Amino acid sequence: xxxxxxxxxxxxxxxxxxxxxxxxxxxxxxxxxxxxxxxxxxxxxxxxxxxxxxxxxxxxxxxxxxxxxxxxxxxxxxxxxxxxxxxxxxxxxxxxxxxxxxxxxxxxxxxxxxxxxxxxxxxxxxxxxxxxxxxxxxxxxxxxxxxxxxxxxxxxxxxxxxxxxxxxxxxxxxxxxxxxxxxxxxxxxxxxxxxxxxxxxxxxxxxxxxxxxxxxxxxxxxxxxxxxxxxxxxxxxxxxxxxxxxxxxxxxxxxxxxxxxxxxxxxxxxxxxxxx
Amino acid sequence: xxxxxxxxxxxxxxxxxxxxxxxxxxxxxxxxxxxxxxxxxxxxxxxxxxxxxxxxxxxxxxxxxxxxxxxxxxxxxxxxxxxxxxxxxxxxxxxxxxxxxxxxxxxxxxxxxxxxxxxxxxxxxxxxxxxxxxxxxxxxxxxxxxxxxxxxxxxxxxxxxxxxxxxxxxxxxxxxxxxxxxxxxxxxxxxxxxxxxxxxxxxxxxxxxxxxxxxxxxxxxxxxxxxxxxxxxxxxxxxxxxxxxxxxxxxxxxxxxx
Ligand SMILES: Nc1ncnc2c1ncn2[C@@H]1O[C@H](COP(=O)(O)OP(=O)(O)O)[C@@H](O)[C@H]1O
Ligand SMILES: [Mg+2]
Numbered sequence: 001x002x003x004x005x006x007x008x009x010x011x012x013x014x015x016x017x018x019x020x021x022x023x024x025x026x027x028x029x030x031x032x033x034x035x036x037x038x039x040x041x042x043x044x045x046x047x048x049x050x051x052x053x054x055x056x057x058x059x060x061x062x063x064x065x066x067x068x069x070x071x072x073x074x075x076x077x078x079x080x081x082x083x084x085x086x087x088x089x090x091x092x093x094x095x096x097x098x099x100x101x102x103x104x105x106x107x108x109x110x111x112x113x114x115x116x117x118x119x120x121x122x123x124x125x126x127x128x129x130x131x132x133x134x135x136x137x138x139x140x141x142x143x144x145x146x147x148x149x150x151x152x153x154x155x156x157x158x159x160x161x162x163x164x165x166x167x168x169x170x171x172x173x174x175x176x177x178x179x180x181x182x183x184x185x186x187x188x189x190x191x192x193x194x195x196x197x198x199x200x201x202x203x204x205x206x207x208x209x210x211x212x213x214x215x216x217x218x219x220x221x222x223x224x225x226x227x228x229x230x231x232x233x234x235x236x237x238x239x240x241x242x243x244x245x246x247x248x249x250x251x252x253x254x255x256x257x258x259x260x261x262x263x264x265x266x267x268x269x270x271x272x273x274x275x276x
Numbered sequence: 277x278x279x280x281x282x283x284x285x286x287x288x289x290x291x292x293x294x295x296x297x298x299x300x301x302x303x304x305x306x307x308x309x310x311x312x313x314x315x316x317x318x319x320x321x322x323x324x325x326x327x328x329x330x331x332x333x334x335x336x337x338x339x340x341x342x343x344x345x346x347x348x349x350x351x352x353x354x355x356x357x358x359x360x361x362x363x364x365x366x367x368x369x370x371x372x373x374x375x376x377x378x379x380x381x382x383x384x385x386x387x388x389x390x391x392x393x394x395x396x397x398x399x400x401x402x403x404x405x406x407x408x409x410x411x412x413x414x415x416x417x418x419x420x421x422x423x424x425x426x427x428x429x430x431x432x433x434x435x436x437x438x439x440x441x442x443x444x445x446x447x448x449x450x451x452x453x454x455x456x457x458x459x460x461x462x463x464x465x466x467x468x469x470x471x472x473x474x475x476x477x478x479x480x481x482x483x484x485x486x487x488x489x490x491x492x493x494x495x496x497x498x499x500x501x502x503x504x505x506x507x508x509x510x511x512x513x514x515x516x517x518x519x520x521x522x523x524x525x526x527x528x529x530x531x532x533x534x
Contacts, residue, residue, distance in 0.1 A: 176390060
């Protein structure tokens with residue numbers, strides 16, 4: 001409870017939490033408030049915002065309701081961002097733990113693979129993967145995770161290298177515990193905090209990558225995405241700039257919110273650790 | 277038949293280009309139910325011997341025979357299965373447990389791994405183990421970091437005896453405890469030894485404690501055995517230079533001497 005209060009006392013963290021709360025509310029209420037196809041034609045094309053109160057944010061080139069698209073886009077952004085980050089963290093934690101705990105040849109091989117992935121820019125990797133496999137929500141998630149798991153893997157490995165020398169790991173060996181159980185039950189959970197501390201940056205990056213892929217037309221074609229909305233608006237940028245600006249601002253605020261809230265969490269837990 | 281026979285055990289570490297023999301051609305044996313102390317100054321190789329005997333690190337040479345088997349050739353599942361017979365208690369009882377563990381989980385692990393008791397039977401076994409080491413059974417759900425240092429060391433002993441070992445290595449197991457708690461833990465250990473005939477490889481730099489609990493003692497100096505024999509005889513009249521120095525440095529012993 002006091003940790004939550006301390007978290008909310010920092011203005012940055014509070015701002016981040018509010019932004020995230022709004023985002024989650026939008027994502028969760030999207031199909032309640034706006035059931036039906038978000039890509040359906042709702043009115044005249046290219047209606048500017050704040051003209052018609054049944055279409056507050058106006059309509060796009062095809063007459064689709066921008067507000068509805070924004071809400072449904074929040075859902076995609078959030079779902080893809082969280083799923084991709086979770087996938088990257090899980091892969092990274094598992095690879096890093098195996099490499100650090102096993103050592104020797106296993107470590108060598110796993111870290112060379114990590115190097116290989118890290119040399120290729122994450123966005124190119126995602127781009128290549130989606131182009132080959134084809135765009136769908138799951139593919140986009142995996143594509144983004146492919147380029148992001150290496151950071152968590154390195155951090156997990158470094159942490160595991162220090163943890164595996166602790167007495168309690170020796171103690172687990174002494175009672176005859178299987179090495180895999182030691183790695184994943186004794187070591188990995190204790191190596192997680194610094195890995196999880198990266199999650200806000202990873203989620204923010206994943207949301208941006210998803211938007212970029214959608215912008216390039218490599219997002220799931222059956223879903224509204226903010227990146228796709230920006231791309232759509234680009235063709236009428238001079239006459240209807242709001243079509244790109246509105247989802248652009250949403251994207252910016254989301255990434256900012258994730259980042260600020262994440263930093264706030266890391267800071268409050270760090271303070272707590274420092275005090276205890 | 278000896279319980280443990282260690283022959284010509286050697287372990288070298290390289291540090292800054294130089295190799296250092298942390299354990300240098302050490303041989304000794306242990307009988308069932310006896311307490312053999314390893315004493316010596318800091319850095320003399322006591323912990324390294326403990327880790328070698330427990331197969332936590334591999335030696336550069338020598339042989340270890342445990343319960344009649346060539347212990348160094350065991351690996352994988354057969355080694356893990358045999359580990360139940362050879363347990364350890366660490367110096368720092370807080371570092372010796374997973375910081376996320378509860379007392380129950382710490383005691384459940386060896387029972388589960390070695391198939392000592394079925395899942396439904398284990399809570400009762402855990403309660404019995406806790407009582408065996410003088411703790412209340414309702415300590416089981418508590419987190420390891422919540423209980424006191426003395427309680428923690430009792431839990432460590434309970435964990436060590438869970439698989440009915442024939443040998444427990446105690447590496448400075450009472451050194452971090454308050455004097456009063458230390459006495460209680462030592463009498464618990466002696467009590468367990470009397471009833472279960474467990475042998476202790478008792479590592480300590482405190483010759484007073486060694487004299488009180490050990491049958492025999494080995495004095496180590498720079499990885500080598502400087503002197504060994506009956507614990508009281510050696511400590512009351514050390515022959516080696518390191519033995520004399522250690523006795524001179526132990527204030528309590530000086531007072532007791534005639
Ligand atoms: N992992 C290691 N790497 C390098 N040197 C080590 C390592 N472990 C122990 N040593 C060295 O071996 C010697 C014996 O150490 P140790 O067995 O811990 O002594 P003790 O327990 O008697 O204090 C010391 O000089 C120590 O620095
Ligand atoms: Mg030591």
